[in-house]
Every structure is written in structure tokens, then in C-alpha cells.
Amino acid sequence: EPEVTQTPSHQVTQMGQEVILRCVPISNHLYFYWYRQILGQKVEFLVSFYNNEISEKSEIFDDQFSVERPDGSNFTLKIRSTKLEDSAMYFCAVRLLDYHEQFFGPGTRLTVL
Amino acid sequence: GEDVEQSLFLSVREGDSSVINCTYTDSSSTYLYWYKQEPGAGLQLLTYIFSNMDMKQDQRLTVLLNKKDKHLSLRIADTQTGDSAIYFCAESRGGGADGLTFGKGTHLIIQP
Numbered sequence: 040e041p042e043v044t045q046t047p048s049h050q051v052t053q054m055g056q057e058v059i060l061r062c063v064p065i066s067n068h069l070y071f072y073w074y075r076q077i078l079g080q081k082v083e084f085l086v087s088f089y090n091n092e093i094s095e096k097s098e099i100f101d102d103q104f105s106v107e108r109p110d111g112s113n114f115t116l117k118i119r120s121t122k123l124e125d126s127a128m129y130f131c132a133v134r135l136l137d138y139h140e141q142f143f144g145p146g147t148r149l150t151v152l
Numbered sequence: 153g154e155d156v157e158q159s160l161f162l163s164v165r166e167g168d169s170s171v172i173n174c175t176y177t178d179s180s181s182t183y184l185y186w187y188k189q190e191p192g193a194g195l196q197l198l199t200y201i202f203s204n205m206d207m208k209q210d211q212r213l214t215v216l217l218n219k220k221d222k223h224l225s226l227r228i229a230d231t232q233t234g235d236s237a238i239y240f241c242a243e244s245r246g247g248g249a250d251g252l253t254f255g256k257g258t259h260l261i262i263q264p
Binding site for chain 1: 256
């Protein structure tokens with residue numbers, strides 16, 4: 040089972056500020072995903088990433104979101120101008136090639152004030 | 153679009169079996185998963201079933217799939233206090249980068 044860590048565990052920001060959430064997978068050759076979970080609601084798919092490009096994205100993943108893997112290790116989700124409704128838990132997930140299971144990180148709680 | 157439905161709460165007595173149910177709408181679903189989320193924690197993959205199977209057993213966990221009715225269940229035998237959590241049903245079409253579609257989760261409450 041691939042190990043996934045996320046930083047920070049909790050991020051507080053002001054509305055309109057940019058935030059970068061980080062995911063650090065331990066293994067190579069992975070698909071990467073971001074999901075979010077607004078308090079009390081279901082986990083929602085945002086985007087998947089493979090071979091240094093976006094593979095799929097949901098309608099939630101609009102122009103204020105971007106993803107990249109700048110150093111071949113960390114996988115980041117950037118929110119350019121945060122809104123109050125962006126407050127949620129953000130989960131990174133990874134999947135090994137030739138396997139279908141997705142393994143989730145512990146999440147980053149984003150609070151937008 | 154795809155949808156996954158679960159009842160929100162299930163209360164069982166310690167030692168009894170818990171059965172958590174899920175229905176889904178996407179007939180292209182290839183893999184169906186059960187994840188567990190304890191308070192303040194991430195999502196732990198418990199088990200999964202491939203759509204060409206109708207049952208899978210893994211220690212205390214039994215997954216049943218009725219593909220015709222698009223109904224999935226998770227049975228936890230001999231429920232313990234440590235099983236108290238939210239259980240999420242999720243499905244995917246199994247494509248390379250396919251995102252998972254989750255249900256809202258079932259809160260499993262264990263009574264002593």
C-alpha cells in the first residue's frame with residue numbers, strides 16, 4: 040500500500056489569498072488525484088493527473104484551481120483566489136500503475152475566513 | 153450523471169452484525185469500494201469488489217453485489233467499538249485516471 044502524506048494538516052487563509060496544498064507520495068509511477076470534502080458532505084472528485092498532465096477533471100475544478108508536480112515528487116493543488124466556499128478537507132489520493140485501488144492521504148483542512 | 157446513495161445512520165449493538173447498504177446508478181461501474189473514515193482522519197480503503205463478482209469475503213467483512221439491482225452491501229461481523237466510523241461506498245469505471253464517485257457515507261454507531 041503506497042504511503043501518502045499531506046502538508047499542511049490545517050491551513051487558515053483570508054478570502055482572496057492563494058493557497059498551495061501539497062501531497063508527497065512515497066512511491067513512483069503513480070496516478071494522482073485531488074478530492075475535497077465540505078463539512079458534512081460527500082467526498083467529491085476534483086482532478087486526476089498522470090504523466091505530468093491532467094487526465095480528468097470535474098466541473099468543480101474551474102480556472103481558480105491548478106495542479107502540478109514541479110519537482111517530480113510533491114504533487115500540489117493551488118487555489119488562486121480562495122472563496123469562503125472553498126473551506127473543506129482536501130484529500131490527495133494515489134494509485135499505482137496496473138492497480139485500480141486509490142489510497143488516500145490524511146487530508147488538509149482548509150479554512151477560508 | 154452518476155450517483156451513489158447510502159442511508160446516513162446505522163445503529164447496532166456490540167457483537168451483532170452490521171449491514172451497510174449502497175445503491176448506484178452508473179451501469180458502467182467496474183469497481184465498487186468501501187472506505188472507512190474515523191473522526192478527524194483520512195479515508196482508509198477497506199475492501200473492493202469487481203463488477204463480475206457477486207461476493208467477496210475478507211475476515212470480518214463480506215461484500216455482496218447485486219449488479220442487476222445496482223445494490224452493494226458491506227457486512228461487518230461481530231461489530232466492535234473500534235468499527236465506529238463513517239463508511240463510504242464509492243464506484244469507478246476503472247479507467248486509468250477515473251475519479252471515484254462517493255456516497256454521502258453511513259455513520260455506524262455502536263451501542264454497548
